Amino acid sequence: MSGISFLPARRPVPGVFVALTLVLAIGWLVVEIDGGQLFNQSTTVSLLHVAAGLGLVAVGQTLVILGGSLDLSVAYVLSLSTLVAAETMNGRDGALLPAIGLALTVSAGVGLLNGLLVTKLRINAFIATLGVGLLLKGYLDNGYDGPAGSTAPSLVQTLGYQRVGPVPLSFVLLVVVTGAVWFTLSRTRFGHHLVAIGGDPEVARLSGVRNDRVLVTAHVLCALCAGLAGIYLASRLGSGAPRVGTEGLYDLESIAAVVIGGTALAGGRGGVIGTVGGVVLLASIDAIFNQLEVDAFFKQVIRGAIIIAAVAIYARRALRKADS
Amino acid sequence: MSDPRPAPLLVLRGIGKSFLGVRVLDGVDLDVAPGEVHAVVGENGAGKSTLMKIVSGGYAPDEGSIELAGEPRAFRGPRDAQRAGVGIIHQEFNLLPERTVAENVYLGHEPVRRGLVDRREMLRRTDDLLASIGETALPADARVGRLGVAQQQVVEIAKALALDARLLIMDEPTASLADHEVELLYGLMRRLQERGIGLLYVSHRLAEVFDLSGRITVLKDGRRVTTVDTADTTADELVRHMVGRELSSYYPDRAGPDDRGPVRLTVRGGGNKKLRGVDLELRAGEVLGVGGLQGAGRSALARAIFGAAPFTTGELTIDGTPIRPRSPRAAMRAGVAYVTEDRKGEGIVARQSVLDNALLASRAVFAARSGRAARTVRVRELLAAVEVRAVDDDQEIRFLSGGNQQKVVLARWLALNPRILLFDEPTRGIDVGAKSAIHDLVRRLAREGAAVLMISSDLPELLGMSDRIVVLRDGRVAGELPAGATEEDVVALAVGTVREAAQ
Ligand SMILES: Nc1ncnc2c1ncn2[C@@H]1O[C@H](COP(=O)(O)OP(=O)(O)OP(=O)(O)O)[C@@H](O)[C@H]1O
Ligand SMILES: [Mg+2]
Numbered sequence: 092m093s094g095i096s097f098l099p100a101r102r103p104v105p106g107v108f109v110a111l112t113l114v115l116a117i118g119w120l121v122v123e124i125d126g127g128q129l130f131n132q133s134t135t136v137s138l139l140h141v142a143a144g145l146g147l148v149a150v151g152q153t154l155v156i157l158g159g160s161l162d163l164s165v166a167y168v169l170s171l172s173t174l175v176a177a178e179t180m181n182g183r184d185g186a187l188l189p190a191i192g193l194a195l196t197v198s199a200g201v202g203l204l205n206g207l208l209v210t211k212l213r214i215n216a217f218i219a220t221l222g223v224g225l226l227l228k229g230y231l232d233n234g235y236d237g238p239a240g241s242t243a244p245s246l247v248q249t250l251g252y253q254r255v256g257p258v259p260l261s262f263v264l265l266v267v268v269t270g271a272v273w274f275t276l277s278r279t280r281f282g283h284h285l286v287a288i289g290g291d292p293e294v295a296r297l298s299g300v301r302n303d304r305v306l307v308t309a310h311v312l313c314a315l316c317a318g319l320a321g322i323y324l325a326s327r328l329g330s331g332a333p334r335v336g337t338e339g340l341y342d343l344e345s346i347a348a349v350v351i352g353g354t355a356l357a358g359g360r361g362g363v364i365g366t367v368g369g370v371v372l373l374a375s376i377d378a379i380f381n382q383l384e385v386d387a388f389f390k391q392v393i394r395g396a397i398i399i400a401a402v403a404i405y406a407r408r409a410l411r412k413a414d415s
Numbered sequence: 416m417s418d419p420r421p422a423p424l425l426v427l428r429g430i431g432k433s434f435l436g437v438r439v440l441d442g443v444d445l446d447v448a449p450g451e452v453h454a455v456v457g458e459n460g461a462g463k464s465t466l467m468k469i470v471s472g473g474y475a476p477d478e479g480s481i482e483l484a485g486e487p488r489a490f491r492g493p494r495d496a497q498r499a500g501v502g503i504i505h506q507e508f509n510l511l512p513e514r515t516v517a518e519n520v521y522l523g524h525e526p527v528r529r530g531l532v533d534r535r536e537m538l539r540r541t542d543d544l545l546a547s548i549g550e551t552a553l554p555a556d557a558r559v560g561r562l563g564v565a566q567q568q569v570v571e572i573a574k575a576l577a578l579d580a581r582l583l584i585m586d587e588p589t590a591s592l593a594d595h596e597v598e599l600l601y602g603l604m605r606r607l608q609e610r611g612i613g614l615l616y617v618s619h620r621l622a623e624v625f626d627l628s629g630r631i632t633v634l635k636d637g638r639r640v641t642t643v644d645t646a647d648t649t650a651d652e653l654v655r656h657m658v659g660r661e662l663s664s665y666y667p668d669r670a671g672p673d674d675r676g677p678v679r680l681t682v683r684g685g686g687n688k689k690l691r692g693v694d695l696e697l698r699a700g701e702v703l704g705v706g707g708l709q710g711a712g713r714s715a716l717a718r719a720i721f722g723a724a725p726f727t728t729g730e731l732t733i734d735g736t737p738i739r740p741r742s743p744r745a746a747m748r749a750g751v752a753y754v755t756e757d758r759k760g761e762g763i764v765a766r767q768s769v770l771d772n773a774l775l776a777s778r779a780v781f782a783a784r785s786g787r788a789a790r791t792v793r794v795r796e797l798l799a800a801v802e803v804r805a806v807d808d809d810q811e812i813r814f815l816s817g818g819n820q821q822k823v824v825l826a827r828w829l830a831l832n833p834r835i836l837l838f839d840e841p842t843r844g845i846d847v848g849a850k851s852a853i854h855d856l857v858r859r860l861a862r863e864g865a866a867v868l869m870i871s872s873d874l875p876e877l878l879g880m881s882d883r884i885v886v887l888r889d890g891r892v893a894g895e896l897p898a899g900a901t902e903e904d905v906v907a908l909a910v911g912t913v914r915e916a917a918q
Pocket of ligand 2: 463465506586816
């Protein structure tokens with residue numbers, strides 16, 4: 092046993108933060124040369140708003156992906172949640188809490204369905220959640236042509252637009268949720284079991300973990316996060332929006348943020364802090380390109396390249412680790 | 416059977432189990448007393464692991480009853496069994512490489528305080544557990560993926576102990592342990608015995624079975640052949656029960672002077688992170704044994720020749736031509752095959768068939784069309800020669816028993832028709848009958864002109880098979896021994912009680 096050096100298992104800083112720093116530095120420089128200003132009040136605020144919405148969804152997505160599953164229905168859950176919230180409120184402050192409660196309950200219900208399909212019926216998560224998503228899409232397309240309902244003014248004024256300095260309340264919400272999820276993952280049995288299932292479901296099962304229960308819970312939490320993001324978007328938009336989730340590409344972007352953040356797509360490795368890094372990275376790129384008025388197509392190409400690069404870098408790391 | 420044993424801890428009656436209509440266990444009876452080590456032996460695929468999984472809640476039996484401490488039990492899952500005090504160390508590793516030692520040890524029953532996982536307590540208890548089995552060098556917060564095979568086995572043991580089990584099942588726990596670690600395990604098992612814990616012990620190493628157990632149950636084709644008191648039986652008798660035929664305990668004849676051909680492989684001053692100044696010569700037709708302790712660089716040597724972790728200094732020639740294999744593929748092209756020690760981890764594609772698994776390497780290296788039919792025929796022969804037991808070639812390999820999976824991997828490398836064969840622990844986890852078949856096969860390959868390098872921790876095997884033995888210590892060649900050396904000679908070189916043997 093000579094000569095083996097043990098590094099403690101503390102996770103190193105996810106590479107995403109290095110990338111984020113680089114992107115911000117380069118972006119700042121380029122925008123400066125271009126004669127603009129990357130970090131003025133309004134750009135920073137809008138960056139953080141974008142990050143808050145995507146972040147809430149991505150944090151939930153991190154949970155299911157860590158557990159070796161996936162949720163493709165989040166975009167529809169989000170849209171549904173904006174509608175449930177806005178329609179229940181119907182502009183009345185008095186209905187605020189029941190509306191939020193209802194929106195979250197409906198979202199959780201969808202998560203429960205996802206979870207049960209994946210665990211009890213053993214349907215592949217990709218297919219199961221896609222199917223549930225399409226089901227919701229059918230409902231939304233059928234019932235709504237455009238915005239519906241009206242968000243309570245008090246919610247619009249607080250969650251929607253209130254800020255602490257340059258930091259929107261919604262971003263504070265994201266930080267709180269992220270903290271709670273981080274805590275859950277590192278300090279609760281549920282968290283430990285979830286990561287174990289993602290690492291190897293058979294090992295977890297043979298170690299006495301109740302895989303199904305844990306995975307269902309993760310799916311419910313994921314959907315709750317998407318529902319929360321929906322409530323936030325309703326507060327921004329002032330009404331329910333049946334297509335906001337899909338138009339914002341919340342499903343794919345959330346998965347991208349998780350992967351860029353260093354969580355293995357197969358599960359078992361990663362964490363929620365990296366995901367937030369990934370979200371801020373994606374939002375920053377958006378902000379920079381908006382400043383530079385780059386065309387939308389090119390923007391997508393760059394995002395794609397970044398996602399591929401991230402996955403490639405993580406894969407190389409994993410290889411090197413396996414080799415040593 | 417009328418001796419006054421204490422009331423049994425575990426009683427199995429008439430256990431039966433079928434997979435997809437294939438009967439794997441049939442009417443098996445077995446009992447374990449508190450403080451007893453009850454060994455279970457049998458050929459690869461006899462049903463040992465399946466039986467152990469039934470006792471530990473991994474599978475539900477189709478028939479029969481389980482009684483634990485006098486109470487009938489029907490476990491609904493591993494969790495149930497753990498609660499009832501049944502712990503198991505599985506034949507395959509059951510660890511999460513991405514998690515720490517402590518997280519693995521306490522997976523499923525993490526210590527909590529006020530509803531939260533108490534990390535500090537978890538680390539402390541893991542340290543205590545590791546210390547209690549004499550492993551103080553292993554930090555509880557190390558990532559399991561960074562540990563060597565032997566240390567991972569230690570973690571497995573700690574994991575089972577953490578359950579405070581009344582009955583502990585060990586399914587081939589020593590398969591990847593070095594000798595001194597086996598000693599530790601022995602000590603550990605005695606202590607558990609004294610605490611009144613019943614132990615079910617599965618192993619192919621009969622020496623261990625005789626050292627440790629009070630009784631032995633022999634399984635064959637899913638049935639219990641017999642249960643005997645260890646003191647009343649002999650290894651020969653056991654083997655007869657297991658295999659159902661007389662087995663010669665002899666190793667095949669060594670290479671005669673005429674069998675030895677030209678030099679196939681030379682290493683001069685080979686070194687890398689784990690090796691220093693290794694000189695070596697390997698001839699066609701001979702079996703060169705490589706001995707040494709765990710960590711002495713035996714596997715590193717094979718991996719260097721195979722290009723998996725190449726030499727960084729010195730030179731390597733194959734058939735007189737200097738070559739620097741930078742990748743396994745390059746080495747395979749040059750005619751080198753390497754049967755790794757970790758056949759489970761590096762070896763199988765779980766959801767593919769037996770035949771596909773066996774053909775994997777040949778398909779990767781040779782052009783698609785040429786000689787496909789001939790290769791398939793040869794692979795089938797090899798599968799038969801190493802005595803693989805599967806329903807047929809098309810069965811998914813994950814349904815094979817552990818030992819049979821290993822045989823398939825073995826066949827895969829032999830199918831390359833290599834001129835230089837590197838074997839790392841070729842018979843680990845393989846039953847006695849198949850073991851001698853593999854010995855015969857190795858010798859046959861040598862006789863057909865292959866140059867064989869064989870690493871083995873099994874000293875009788877190393878001595879019985881090798882024409883010469885090179886012993887490594889701390890990454891260097893400690894000395895070379897001719898055929899006919901004794902176990903003491905090897906051990907002396909391996910631990911370094913003799914300075915460089917004069918040869
Ligand atoms: N899940 C499964 N599905 C189908 N067949 C199985 C399954 N598990 C085991 N088998 C079959 O049951 C038989 C017994 O396997 P088992 O693993 O119990 O053998 P074993 O005695 O432990 O052998 P070894 O010494 O190789 O570990 C084998 O023929 C194997 O192919
Ligand atoms: Mg077995």
